[in-house]
Amino acid sequence: MTLDSKIGRSLNRLPAFPATVHKVTSLINNPDSSLFELVEVIRLDQAITANILRMCNSAYFGLRHKVDNVHDAIMYLGKQNVVRAVMAAGTSRFFKDTPGYEAEAKDLWEHAVGTALMSQILAKKILKHEDSQLFTAALMHDIGKIILGEFVSEKYHEIKNSMSARSCSFLEAEEEVLGMNHAGIGGVIAAAWNFPQDIQQAIAYHHRPDRHPVMASPMPWLIHLADQGCLMMGIGYGTDGLSYHGLDEAMSRFDFTNKDFEEAMSLLFAELDGARELIGIVQPKVA
């Protein structure tokens, strides 16, 4: 069996994405929907319900009394936090150890949450508002690694050799040896899971936003910067480390200065420190 068809077979075996997450997102974006409808949809997924209640009762939100039902949890968390909590609870189940990148599930998850939080810090500064779609895309930006990991593991030495011989990035070496890279596979997974095209493309182009067909879209650029900040800080790193391109244009196109970026990094550290417990309670299953 060729490598292409082996990767294709792994993609076909990918479990379905929980429908609850898409339903919640569309209800929250619909001004005519009611709280009752939202509660009913969330209640259908036991794992998501349990995680939302645990999040709501964590020290992060600092509530004085225990919340024991979805209705109250939504009231306390607010719509933006409900989308994030549901997305985190729905997505975390897919994170598993990825041998090729020498990253454990918890590292990949921490990197995903770190990048999602950083994307919002950057969005607040650059776009002047937070963005739930960007949060989702940032949370899933490396999802392709869960499929590609075993193939990277098999061909690790060839990938390393290609990097040294061509002085290229890990991404380009993946592409040469495996015929595809983890960002592209991530875009394919997002399409299979019925995420909007903007999210698919932001994932697929997060390492090379300069190759994105619609250069005007800020999403892949912001994820590129958020990912870079997390790699620099060693948040959930793998064996690929910092072997990627850091595009200067990502800063200049937003008139973002080095000082702005350093300030964003320090804010991210403080946010992650505050969110430790929150990250920990959505521990993904280790495969």
Added chain:
Amino acid sequence: MSQITIKLADAVANNNPNDTLIAYGIGSTLAVILYDEGAKAGGIVHFMLSNSAVGSLKTREYPAMYADSGIPQLVKSCVELGARKDALTARLAGGAFMLGKGISQSVSDGNLSAARTILLKMGIKVEAENTGGNHMRTVRLDISTGKVYLRRPNCNWEEIR
């Protein structure tokens, strides 16, 4: 024998000969490892930025996040454990950056140059540096010997002399 983990934005000194200090995930950040051979005391600070002036009120709760506040904090802690400031020596590890330079190189360069300047001003000699490249690093300080070891992903430990 116990192993004590130094997290990012953390500075820890120690003089227990049974202990080892270890800092994982050093990317564009920098670990400064100090040791006084006579007192058999030392420590590690793992900071991420050079200058605390970029921080807000919220981030100033973490002095070891910055070179200019973290390094003096570690020196003070080492002295409190019996080290002599003029007998301390330093080793530096980290400062990796991405391809195409950009912001990661500017942060790494800033960290490295801040560490050198601050240590020079404090009269602390830098014995060895292992910096640059685009790989992550882990460093370990054995308190009983003062030896510092470094590991890259998929590689063995090597001593930084």
